[in-house]
Amino acid sequence: MNIEGEIVISIQSAIENIYGNSNLPEVKIEKTNADFVGDYTFVVFPFVRFSKKSPEITASEIGEELISINAKIASFNVVKGFLNLSLNPSVWSEYHQNNWLLPKTVLPQKESTVMVEYSSPNTNKPLHLGHIRNNLLGYSIAQILDAAGNNVIKANLINDRGIHICKSMLAWQRFGDNETPEIANLKGDHLVGKYYVVFENKLKEQTEQEISDAFEGKFFAINEKNQIKYNDLFQKLQITQDEKQSGKIKDDIKDLVRNQSELMQSCQEMLRKWENGDADVLELWNKMNNWVYAGFENTYKRLGVCFDKYYYESKTYTLGKKLVQEGLEKGVFYQKEDGSIWVDLTPNGLDHKLLLRSDGTSVYMTQDMGTAELKYSDFKINKSIYVVGNEQDYHFNVLFLIMQKLDRPYALGMYHASYGMVDLPSGKMKSREGTVVDADDLLNEMYETAKLKTIELGKTEGLSHDELDTLYHNLSLAALKFFILKVDPKKRMLFNPEDSIDFQGDTGPFIIYTYARIQSILKQAKPVDSPISHLPLHVSEIGVIKQLYAYPSILNAAADEYNPAAICQYCLDLAKAYNRLYNDVVILKEENAELKNMRLQLAQHTSTVLKSALELLGISTVDRM
RNA sequence: GACCUCGUAGCUCAGCUGGAUAGAGCAACUGCCUUCUAAGCAGUAGGUCACAGGUUCGAAUCCUGUCGGGGUCACCA
Numbered sequence: 001m002n003i004e005g006e007i008v009i010s011i012q013s014a015i016e017n018i019y020g021n022s023n024l025p026e027v028k029i030e031k032t033n034a035d036f037v038g039d040y041t042f043v044v045f046p047f048v049r050f051s052k053k054s055p056e057i058t059a060s061e062i063g064e065e066l067i068s069i070n071a072k073i074a075s076f077n078v079v080k081g082f083l084n085l086s087l088n089p090s091v092w093s094e095y096h097q098n099n100w101l102l103p104k105t106v107l108p109q110k111e112s113t114v115m116v117e118y119s120s121p122n123t124n125k126p127l128h129l130g131h132i133r134n135n136l137l138g139y140s141i142a143q144i145l146d147a148a149g150n151n152v153i154k155a156n157l158i159n160d161r162g163i164h165i166c167k168s169m170l171a172w173q174r175f176g177d178n179e180t181p182e183i184a185n186l187k188g189d190h191l192v193g194k195y196y197v198v199f200e201n202k203l204k205e206q207t208e209q210e211i212s213d214a215f216e217g218k219f220f221a222i223n224e225k226n227q228i229k230y231n232d233l234f235q236k237l238q239i240t241q242d243e244k245q246s247g248k249i250k251d252d253i254k255d256l257v258r259n260q261s262e263l264m265q266s267c268q269e270m271l272r273k274w275e276n277g278d279a280d281v282l283e284l285w286n287k288m289n290n291w292v293y294a295g296f297e298n299t300y301k302r303l304g305v306c307f308d309k310y311y312y313e314s315k316t317y318t319l320g321k322k323l324v325q326e327g328l329e330k331g332v333f334y335q336k337e338d339g340s341i342w343v344d345l346t347p348n349g350l351d352h353k354l355l356l357r358s359d360g361t362s363v364y365m366t367q368d369m370g371t372a373e374l375k376y377s378d379f380k381i382n383k384s385i386y387v388v389g390n391e392q393d394y395h396f397n398v399l400f401l402i403m404q405k406l407d408r409p410y411a412l413g414m415y416h417a418s419y420g421m422v423d424l425p426s427g428k429m430k431s432r433e434g435t436v437v438d439a440d441d442l443l444n445e446m447y448e449t450a451k452l453k454t455i456e457l458g459k460t461e462g463l464s465h466d467e468l469d470t471l472y473h474n475l476s477l478a479a480l481k482f483f484i485l486k487v488d489p490k491k492r493m494l495f496n497p498e499d500s501i502d503f504q505g506d507t508g509p510f511i512i513y514t515y516a517r518i519q520s521i522l523k524q525a526k527p528v529d530s531p532i533s534h535l536p537l538h539v540s541e542i543g544v545i546k547q548l549y550a551y552p553s554i555l556n557a558a559a560d561e562y563n564p565a566a567i568c569q570y571c572l573d574l575a576k577a578y579n580r581l582y583n584d585v586v587i588l589k590e591e592n593a594e595l596k597n598m599r600l601q602l603a604q605h606t607s608t609v610l611k612s613a614l615e616l617l618g619i620s621t622v623d624r625m
Numbered sequence: 626g627a628c629c630u631c632g633u634a635g636c637u638c639a640g641c642u643g644g645a646u647a648g649a650g651c652a653a654c655u656g657c658c659u660u661c662u663a664a665g666c667a668g669u670a671g672g673u674c675a676c677a678g679g680u681u682c683g684a685a686u687c688c689u690g691u692c693g694g695g696g697u698c699a700c701c702a
Contacts, residue, residue: 028642030644033645036645041645045683079645080644081682082644159702162701162702164701164702338700340700354699357700358700363701364701364702390695390696390697393696394628394696420631423695454664457663457664475664486639487637487638488638488639490630491638492695493638494636494638502664504650504665505651505664506638506649509664513664514664516662517661517662524661576649579666580666582661582662583665584666586660586661588661624662625662
């Protein structure tokens with residue numbers, strides 16, 4: 001039983017003892033605000049109807065009773081209806097002395113297997129800042145769930161097929177002149193990305209005239225269907241007054257022109273060949289994808305993320321058809337005259353959703369249904385977490401509902417860890433406008449910044465080349481990771497590449513600096529185990545112990561909410577508390593041996609908890625900086 | 626148009642299962658290195674929690690509406 005639970009029970013008994021009511025609303029306590037004296041606060045307003053007295057008197061009466069029934073509660077004060085309780089300081093010193101030697105905080109193991117799917121890149125372009133947020137969140141959520149006692153499987157579902165891959169392939173085939181990553185001296189993912197851009201540029205070049213003609217009414221369709229579609233769109237374009245709507249129609253016309261261009265037609269043809277298993281196309285596809293994978297692995301390694309299981313869409317994209325069939329037989333789906341299969345989700349406040357095309361091929365949803373089933377049959381997972389951007393909120397709502405309709409045993413364990421987009425000062429990142437922040441570039445810049453800042457401070461004497469490299473690496477990643485993870489995943493966030501990321505204040509470097517300071521002390525003296533003593537504690541020592549005490553419950557909450565930001569906030573609170581202590585008391589020069597040892601224990605204790613909290617964020621510490 | 630989401634200090638963000646005088650960091654200003662790492666500590670200044678109603682003993686937090694930003698409504702993924 002933790003302290004909070006014990007106090008809550010005491011409060012319940014106190015109220016029963018005094019007022020004789022046993023049917024009480026839930027008793028809740030919270031930490032006392034810094035401006036008031038006390039450790040925990042009980043708000044009595046909801047309970048005055050039992051005492052039938054003023055809030056002040058009620059609070060005082062409960063306070064008196066608490067002191068007599070619970071020895072851990074030393075004193076209390078009442079402000080309006082707030083009963084502030086102060087614990088006997090020995091509660092804190094005992095907690096610390098019982099726990100300082102524990103190597104790591106891990107919550108009790110559960111019988112629960114959780115898959116966390118994250119990253120899930122397309123193989124036609126290198127990773128960018130948006131992927132970085134995804135990777136950091138995914139990895140951290142997996143770490144947190146693991147520390148909270150789950151058996152965790154980290155999975156990556158790679159989108160390795162489709163029209164976008166064919167664009168890169170076609171461009172390389174036509175304009176690539178057999179260029180390889182070695183020849184170009186480029187990471188494989190960047191080389192493939194380069195040809196994706198080449199494709200888009202060529203396509204633009206070749207269709208520019210036709211598009212502007214089409215806006216003027218001149219359009220020559222390659223088939224009747226397109227002509228009808230165009231005529232319809234053009235008519236609408238001429239009628240509409242709304243600028244936004246006309247922009248939309250123009251985009252549709254643009255797509256129509258682009259799609260019937262020679263380049264796009266060839267691309268479609270290539271995709272058909274790929275689906276039919278054409279040997280040459282497959283060979284090219286394999287070659288270019290392998291370049292990309294090598295590039296991705298490199299970036300993953302630098303970011304410090306990894307996976308236990310890879311899924312590939314080329315292997316899963318036809319899955320799910322059986323499930324659609326099953327749903328049709330069960331009557332939860334329906335078939336239209338053209339043969340396409342749909343689900344009606346209007347009873348759930350959603351729409352009708354296509355599950356299988358009229359030609360019998362899969363769509364995104366079909367695939368995801370199949371992959372969900374596959375994940376379950378592979379690992380018998382209890383929970384399946386999808387770390388995917390919030391632009392897909394609707395998709396996952398639908399997917400989860402469908403799996404429920406199919407009575408899948410795992411359906412209720414599916415969860416979309418939805419996160420917000422990363423914005424630049426100029427707005428959203430757009431690859432077409434070249435405003436994308438490349439992941440590798442960003443990591444390089446961060447490394448250089450870390451190096452620069454370190455050299456400015458001039459504390460690197462005696463460090464070897466390798467040690468410096470590790471320092472810059474860990475420091476730059478601490479800065480980047482903390483910056484990204486400290487904001488609530490659900491919210492969109494702003495990243496300003498110009499004024500880069502801070503190394504001072506509420507940052508990753510601040511936290512690993514605190515850790516390094518502690519290491520510096522522990523290098524000079526080691527704490528020893530000792531019988532529980534009741535030395536008087538300094539306020540800032542109590543402050544640190546309270547933070548240490550809070551860790552397991554913070555970890556639990558972070559796991560429940562899939563929220564690394566809660567761990568970030570905790571790391572800050574703990575680091576701040578320790579830095580304050582560092583300024584307030586001496587440690588190595590403390591003359592009282594018992595006190596000195598207790599402070600060394602506290603240094604050790606803080607350092608262990610800080611390190612294990614940072615591990616949950618994927619942040620590595622340094623012993624010197 | 627429908628649905629979802631966000632709006633807190635000049636900037637970036639906490640706080641949101643209702644509780645006290647709304648908190649950090651950055652930027653600005655003031656102190657603290659002959660003492661364990663000043664990437665630190667202490668302090669000053671900065672707010673109509675978008676706006677308007679409502680529920681409540683009590684609302685940044687819950688409900689409704691308005692305004693503003695973003696997203697989604699494909700036989701794309």
